[in-house]
Amino acid sequence: MRIEAIGRHPACIESLARWHHQEWGALYDGWTLDVATAELHDHATRTSLPTTLLLMDGDDLLGSVSLLIEDAPALQDRGSPWLGSLFVRPEARGRGSGRRLVEAAVAHAAGEGVAVLRLFTLWHEDFYASLGWQVEERTSLHGTPVVIMSIRPALRVAHTGDPFDPARTTHD
């Protein structure tokens, strides 16, 4: 398994956009499949933010995570950037893939000089807490309770290892 920049796998964009849209389409007004697809095509043009990292097993796409300038507009006054769109395909879950993607995104953010990275989550507070994220605020988004969490990427990487370098491929 390896983490790679989405720009190396443009053929994955359509499937990934479908998965993302199925998972979160109902949460965001106007976030159509076409918009989700266009965002990923845009991410494929760069490894600086905003961008998306993929977890690949051979030619198989297992999951992805994005580093975004803005995630939910209503939370934008809390800061930027955000980790978002963490997704592992259902048959690959429970084997550490989600953990690996989050750690790769944090390491990539550290390499980009991000001082504080945030995310919001509905159901996965414990998962992120186990990866060093801290609760910043409990609030609501369109009437749904969410938890805003943050991490200092440079400190986390100093604790866990080298920054992810999107120019190279990382193997187990």
Ligand SMILES: CC(C)(COP(=O)(O)OP(=O)(O)OC[C@H]1O[C@@H](n2cnc3c(N)ncnc32)[C@H](O)[C@@H]1OP(=O)(O)O)[C@@H](O)C(=O)NCCC(=O)NCCS
């Ligand atoms: C959340 C998601 C990415 C986790 O992926 P995964 O590959 O199953 O996660 P991992 O196998 O790396 O799990 C790592 C650890 O977190 C735990 N964990 C996973 N989901 C959890 C949850 N909701 N609450 C608490 N712990 C959780 C696992 O048990 C595992 O613990 P362990 O290391 O002690 O065994 C995956 O379930 C998914 O894609 N869900 C749909 C999209 C989604 O909800 N994304 C998150 C948006 S905030």
